Amino acid sequence: MNGGTMQNGTAAVVVDMAAPPQRNFLDGEEFRRQGHQVIEFIAEYYGSIGDYPVNPRVTPGFLRNRLPADPPSRPEPDAFSSALEDIRDIILPGMTHWQSPRHLAHFPASSSTVGALGEALAAGINVVPFTWAASPAATELEMVVVDWLGKALHLPESLLFAGGGGGTLLGTSCEAILCAVVAARDQKLAEVGGKRIGDLVVYCSDQTHFAFRKAARIAGIQREHCREIATCHDDMFAMSPTELQACIQADVDAGLVPLFLCATVGTTQTTAVDPIGKLCAVASKHGVWVHVDAAYAGSALVCPEFGDVMEGVELVDSFSMNAHKWLLANNDCCAMWVKEPRALVAALGTEQEYILRDAASEGHEVVDYKDWTMTLTRRFRALKVWLVLRCYGTDGLREHIRSHVRMAEGLEAMVRADARFEVVTTRRFALVCFRLRPLQSMGGEKTANDINRALLEQVNAVSLGPYVSSAKVGGMYLLRCAVGSTLTEERHVKDAWRVVQDQASAILAKMERLYKDLLQLPYPSY
Amino acid sequence: MNGGTMQNGTAAVVVDMAAPPQRNFLDGEEFRRQGHQVIEFIAEYYGSIGDYPVNPRVTPGFLRNRLPADPPSRPEPDAFSSALEDIRDIILPGMTHWQSPRHLAHFPASSSTVGALGEALAAGINVVPFTWAASPAATELEMVVVDWLGKALHLPESLLFAGGGGGTLLGTSCEAILCAVVAARDQKLAEVGGKRIGDLVVYCSDQTHFAFRKAARIAGIQREHCREIATCHDDMFAMSPTELQACIQADVDAGLVPLFLCATVGTTQTTAVDPIGKLCAVASKHGVWVHVDAAYAGSALVCPEFGDVMEGVELVDSFSMNAHKWLLANNDCCAMWVKEPRALVAALGTEQEYILRDAASEGHEVVDYKDWTMTLTRRFRALKVWLVLRCYGTDGLREHIRSHVRMAEGLEAMVRADARFEVVTTRRFALVCFRLRPLQSMGGEKTANDINRALLEQVNAVSLGPYVSSAKVGGMYLLRCAVGSTLTEERHVKDAWRVVQDQASAILAKMERLYKDLLQLPYPSY
Structure with a gap:
């Protein structure tokens, strides 16, 4: 076409496409050269990850102030290699290293070689x-793979394609919960009339992840119509079906419309487990959609010994878990299953003829996932999940989960063995929640939270120490150690516990000195 | 910790962690071995991608029926290598090859070596x-990078952090639009009262992507309160400010509350451009939030010659574009900018103390992106965008866009030179919209759509031919050729046009025979 003459049936035209020779931004040879560099870079990172502080000692602006304010017009020579150097020298030192074996904060961001490479393959193939x-x-x-994964997690057949339900892979639990809320909302409004959106009420506990309140808000549920059932320590922070029943009944009596219950298997703060079956029994009486958010603990369901937490799950309307949290399927990967996919499609499907709607999809023999979720563009996440299941097998996944649970059991035993500490909520999965016991000699419950907060800060400040997070439940500030990073070994847990003990000793000694001093002081004059 | 005795300040405890040796699912050496295989696999795929039909000839169930119903318990030996073989032998032949140089359908899913490897790096580092x-x-x-990208696209300073606004990287335009709608909604409801959610009205044109209606619905806007301003061929399917004004006024008169306008720069069907400045002038009179969706054409804004489409953009409240569509930043990557980030945070931010909320974020010197968007978990997309800008430079990106625009110009000229065809809407970027002209001898407009639909089907059925899509605007069915796949060269466009011409000749000849036969037939008896 470079200025040549072309013939066709009815006319001849000279097209001038004279231009500089076209650069190939997707050249196979360049990809090879750069790609092998990237593999070495990541492998070296895994090898040296233990040398970084898990959480960097940086202050806001440290990186923004260092980078130019404008993008380059022309790249420097071999820009890719020098960018890799900058990642190593400037960016990695400012990262929180979620893959560090000493990362015990939040929940894990579970990586595996196969999960990471599944992402790389999907990015290379790059389909939509x-x-x-x-x-x-x-x-x-x-x-x-959603059926495979559902079977691996022992989900009821009714949630699988094989049983008339079905699943999909999204980015996050926020999306899954939002899709479920919107499906339930539109189903309910079809019954009671669209104008009653302001009367809809949703239910969760005070332990439910904020993602649920956010999803409900996005879906247009009034902020004051999100009921948080209070939980308590005696119930291990699980939602009470009796309280739920009372709450729903009060709303019905007030002329409101109960819509949705978000139950959790493994809450973020303490991995509490809501009693699914009993909650469903209450919800079903009022036509309330029940979603189970098992973002973290869902992964543990590959082990049949955790089956008891799923009692009654065959009654739920939808279920989601994050395979990127603890099932080796790198970020992001949330699996969602629903009992009635048509409720999703009714709420989220396309009305108009889509540009490339074709015979196959009109025949309803296939799924058009754009109609199941919030987004139209999506990534090929199935590839990495398939690779993880195929290359590790359900046995491998169980081994993975059980090794972390075993380490967490060990940690829990160590905490219990140190009389200065208490395990605040009995460990269920691989999260250990504990605190320094309140000491009457040092202000009791009143100062316990401050002491434990100080302990967390001290622990996280130890050079090359563990990175631990916190929670506040029932008024108590506690420390959370979530064993789950792929690289974490027993020695890391043991070391972490030693750091916690040492820092506790230091804080308690300091407090003791301080209180002794205080007691000798005259009564303050103010 | 293997059953040893440990000492601490107050107690000694024997912890039995006896267990099989722990397997390392993130072993650097295994990553190396598998990773280099993956790089070779992808490089070979790029080398052979031209050998695949762009759109596979498969029927629903072809893959589901072939794979086992259950995941394996134990992986086979060297499962990763055999999985790669299966990807090559079973999965790739059933894919639509969006990276094929002959993929001219939809809009491109723009890949580059650096974009793909940026994804691989982010997946390997795997932070949240x-x-x-x-x-x-x-x-x-x-x-x-959102400031870099905004500057590269010549966005107004008010949308950048540097100018008091700010941006973020999401997965898709659907998310960006939803976030903007929710921010606008909550801002408006704070003025008029939350109970009036049922009175809110949103505006778009009949060309606006379905993503907008979907976002509005998710946000709880009544389905019947989404106004679609009709467009017409004479205005090149751009939204009319006069029509918008009339429509908003009618809603105000009816006691409804105008909320949101989604304007588009580069519509999906024909890349129409709504007149931003004039629409903003109308919207601002009624307190309507204006979002610009430049999902596809946003990438072209790296070239100053496209600046005219942005006239008035300094007036908009929010703007989004997909760098994964045409800016070499593999799927997924939507950039969104807003003039007032606090409106996003007010709608989407966390109320409660977050588990690891720390001093830095409380000082408001930094951004907590979880409060800007729908999701809490997010990927490290900035890495690939930074790599793309750094390694290609704005000059490289312009070269990339201009090479496609030049090819599309060439294609447009070829279409115009063939009297059988007409260019339906004048090309603006790199999408050419055309059809076979209605022929009076063959039923005129009445049959034109059927003939063009048949043409599309024939073109897409040609073995190793181009993959082209369609649109329907102003009652006309037309063919869309979007030049934008990174591997597309002039010869592919030339070949594609030859296929279209050949298939047109065949169809027209067949039609001619058919009509001649029909005219000789007696009048049908029914």
Whole structure:
């Protein structure tokens, strides 16, 4: 076409496409050269990750102030290699290293070689499977792996394609919960009339992740119509079906419309487990959609010994878990299953003819995932989940979960063995929640939270020490150690506990000195 | 800790962690071995991608029926290598190859070596930067690159951090639009009262992407309160400010509350451009939030010659574009900018103390991106965008865009030179919209759509031919050729046009025969 003459049936035209020779930004040879560098870079990172502080000692602006204010016009020579150097020298030292074996904060961001490389493969192949036709194998692989994953987690058949339900892979639990709320909302409004959106009420506990309140708000539920059932220590912070029943009944009596219950298996703060079956029994009486958020603990369900937390799950309307949290399927990967996919499609499906709507999707033999979720563009996440299941097998995943649970058991035993500490909530999975016991000689409950907060800060400040997080439940400030980083070994847990003990000793000694001094002081004059 | 005795300040405890030796699922050496295989696999795929039909000839179930119904318990030996073989032999042949140089359908899913490898790096490093503290360098790099990208696209300073606004990187335009709608909604409801959610009205044109209606619905806007301003061929399917004004006024007169306008720069069907400045003038009179969706055409703004489409953009409240569509930043990557970040945070921010909320974020010197968007978990997308800008430079990105625009110009000229065809809407970027002209001898407009639909089907059925999509505007069915796949060269466009011409010749000849036969037939008896 470079200025040549072309012939066609009815006319001849000279097209001038004279231009500089086209650069290939997707050249296979360049990809090879840069790609092998990247693999070495990541492998070296895994090898040296223990040398970084888990949480960097940086102050806001440390990186913004260091980078130029404008993008370059022309790249420097071999820009890719020098960018890799900058990642190593400037960016990595400012990262929180979620893959560090000493990362015990939050919940894990579970990585594996196969999960990371599944992402790399999906990025390289780079398809957009928004409909079956837009990449048939990607859609079908997703349908297969959500059933595989559901079976691996011992989900009821009713949530699987094999049983008339079905699943999909999203980015996050926030999306899953939002899709479920919107599906439930539109189903309910179809019954009671769209104008009653202001009367809808949703239910959770005071332990439910903020993601749920956020999803409900996004869906247009009035902020004051999100009921948080109070939990207590005696119930291990699980939601009470009796309280739920009372709360729903009060709303019904007030002329409001109960819509949705978000139950949690493994809450963020303490991995509390809401009693699914009993909650469903209450919800079903009032036509309330029940979603189970098992973002973290869902991964543990590959082990049949955790089956008891799922009692009654066959009654739920939808279920989600994050395979990127603890199932080796790198960020991001949330799996959601629903009993009635048509409720999702009714709320989120396309009305108009889509540009490339084709015979296959009109025949309803296939799923167009764009109609199941909030987004149209989507990534080919099924590839990495398939690779993880295929390459590790359910046995491998169980081994993975059990090794962390075993380490957490060990940590829990060590905490219990130190009389200065108490385990605040009995460990269920691989999170240990503990605190320094309140000491009457040092202000009792009143100062306990301050002391434990100081302990957390001291622990996290120890050079090359563990990175631990906190929670506040029932008025108590506690420390959370979530064993789950892929690289964490027993020695890291043992070391972490030693750091906690040492810092506790230091704080308690300091407090003791301080209180002794105080007691000798005259009564303050103010 | 293997059953040993440990000492601490107050107690000794024997912890039995006896267990099988722990397997390392993130072993650097295994990552190396598998990673280099993956790089070779992808490089070979790029080398052979032209050998695949762009859109596979498969029927629903082709892959589901072939894979086992259950995940394996134990992996086979060297499962990773055999999985790669299966990807090559079973999965790739069932994919739509969005990176094929002959993929001219939809809009491109723009890949580059650096974009793909940026994803691989982010997946390997695998952090979850939901707050500044959860990975400071990831948050700060995101703040830097959204300003870089905004400057590269010639966005007004008011949308950048540098000018008091700010941006973030999301997955898709659907998310960006939803976040903007929710921010606008809550801002408006704070004025008029939360109970009036049922009175809110949103505006778009009949060309606006379905993503907007979906976002509005998710946000709880009544379905019947989404106004679609009709467009017409004479205005090149751009939204009319006069029509918008009339429509808003009618809603105000009816006691409703105008909320939100979604204007588009580069619509999906024909890349129409709504007149931003004039629409903003109308919207501002009624307190309507204006969002610009430049999902596709936003990338072209790196070239100053496209600046005219942005006239008035300094007046908008929010703006989004997909760097994964045409800016070499592999799927997924939507950049969103807002003039007032606090409106986002007010709608989407966390109320309660977050588990690891720390001093830095309380000082408001940093951004906690979890409060800007729908999701809490997020990926480290900034890394790939930074790599793309750094390694290609704005000059490289312009070269990339201009090469596609030049090819599209060439295609447009070829279409115009063939009297059988007409260019339906004048090309603006790199999408060419055309059809076979209606022929009076063959039923005129009445049959034109059927003939063009048949043409599309025939073109897409040609073995190793181009993959083209369609649109329907102003009652006309037309063919869309979007030049934008990174591997597309002039010869592919030339070949594609030859296929279209050949198939047109065949269809027209067949039609001619058919009509001649029909005219000789007796009048049908029914």
